[in-house]
Amino acid sequence: MFRLASLLRRARALQGPSNAIIPRPTARSVSTTCPLRSDDGEIRPGQFVRTDPSITVKCPSMGDTASSKPVRRHKRTLKSFSLEGKVAVVTGGARGLGYVMTQALVESGADAAIMDLNGEGAAKSAKTLLEHFKSENPDAERSPTITAHTSDVSSPTSVRSTISEILTQHNSQIDVLVTSAGFTENFKAEEYPHDRMQKLWGVNVDGTYLCAAEVAKHMIERKRPGSMVFIGSMSGSIVNVPQPQAPYNASKAAVRHLASSLAVEWAAHGIRVNCISPGYMLTDLTKKILDDNPDLKAKWVSLIPQGRMGNPEDLMGAVVFLASEASNHITGADLRVDGGYTVI
Numbered sequence: 001m002f003r004l005a006s007l008l009r010r011a012r013a014l015q016g017p018s019n020a021i022i023p024r025p026t027a028r029s030v031s032t033t034c035p036l037r038s039d040d041g042e043i044r045p046g047q048f049v050r051t052d053p054s055i056t057v058k059c060p061s062m063g064d065t066a067s068s069k070p071v072r073r074h075k076r077t078l079k080s081f082s083l084e085g086k087v088a089v090v091t092g093g094a095r096g097l098g099y100v101m102t103q104a105l106v107e108s109g110a111d112a113a114i115m116d117l118n119g120e121g122a123a124k125s126a127k128t129l130l131e132h133f134k135s136e137n138p139d140a141e142r143s144p145t146i147t148a149h150t151s152d153v154s155s156p157t158s159v160r161s162t163i164s165e166i167l168t169q170h171n172s173q174i175d176v177l178v179t180s181a182g183f184t185e186n187f188k189a190e191e192y193p194h195d196r197m198q199k200l201w202g203v204n205v206d207g208t209y210l211c212a213a214e215v216a217k218h219m220i221e222r223k224r225p226g227s228m229v230f231i232g233s234m235s236g237s238i239v240n241v242p243q244p245q246a247p248y249n250a251s252k253a254a255v256r257h258l259a260s261s262l263a264v265e266w267a268a269h270g271i272r273v274n275c276i277s278p279g280y281m282l283t284d285l286t287k288k289i290l291d292d293n294p295d296l297k298a299k300w301v302s303l304i305p306q307g308r309m310g311n312p313e314d315l316m317g318a319v320v321f322l323a324s325e326a327s328n329h330i331t332g333a334d335l336r337v338d339g340g341y342t343v344i
């Protein structure tokens, strides 16, 4: 509350008292140097978070939607980052962040299983990823196995049968779990429909927990180390403004602390559990919100020190790092990928 009030005071001071509506940014499609405050009084990306007005920033170009274009594989890297021989399960991998993270895991050597409520989308994504791998690696000794599974992560029976199906199709092996299935909704707290709230927590919190517990049972039984990466959100640490989304924020705080708690509980079994907390990323989820509220984007971007929303590709390195042996001594951590939003 204090933060919002202080930001609004700063915004008013910059704009003058009569300029109450925040206009859309103009510097989002071309790479250009933009001044903090222009003569036309327009708000610039990151301006509220800078204290020295003489500093200008190079604004990165930004598309309207997430690019899911496969990224070329670079073969030379630290061995500990390799996921060769590992099987990764990604919930919510049919699209958005989950899809791009699946791609990152496959590019790094893993086989993958996509679990999604949208089974058709999952199958399409699995096919696209495999075709891309083949075209990029025509001489590869083997192509990755990428399977698709229709599943509702909020349902214990659905999760149980899906994990069993994945184990059958992947030689009884799961080494990595990434939980990206989740969603957000905006209602004023006093008007939030209770059934919607239960649905939200059912997917975001129960869904993360149920998948983790089911995969942990397998890892413990198999007596092999494993890595879990929960996709939380910066909303689990800060309160987004101006959109009201208290239950979502609380659900993501729960996801973050679930990662820490399970990290401690399962450390003795060699299972690491970490959280990635993305900031504002351009995906179908946020695009829908921004389409409904065009002024929001200017407001959001003005609060991000890097001066741009994240692209799904910005999560690729983070997820491979936490999934792989490169992060062997890291567990219970929260890695924020938010362009600096939460450090101010």
Ligand SMILES: NC(=O)c1ccc[n+]([C@@H]2O[C@H](COP(=O)([O-])OP(=O)(O)OC[C@H]3O[C@@H](n4cnc5c(N)ncnc54)[C@H](O)[C@@H]3O)[C@@H](O)[C@H]2O)c1
Pocket: 091, 092, 093, 094, 095, 096, 097, 098, 115, 116, 117, 118, 121, 151, 152, 153, 154, 179, 180, 181, 182, 183, 184, 203, 207, 231, 232, 233, 234, 277, 278, 279, 280, 281, 282, 283, 284, 285, 286
């Ligand atoms: N996009 C952002 O700016 C952003 C920021 C922070 C955190 N996140 C989090 O990242 C995750 C992915 O977000 P996204 O932007 O890629 O969303 P998205 O809507 O593009 O993708 C979510 C995927 O989850 C699937 N899904 C939804 N409910 C499911 C269920 N019950 N069972 C199985 N699958 C289900 C959907 O079918 C979809 O494929 C979410 O947990 C979200 O809260 C997103």
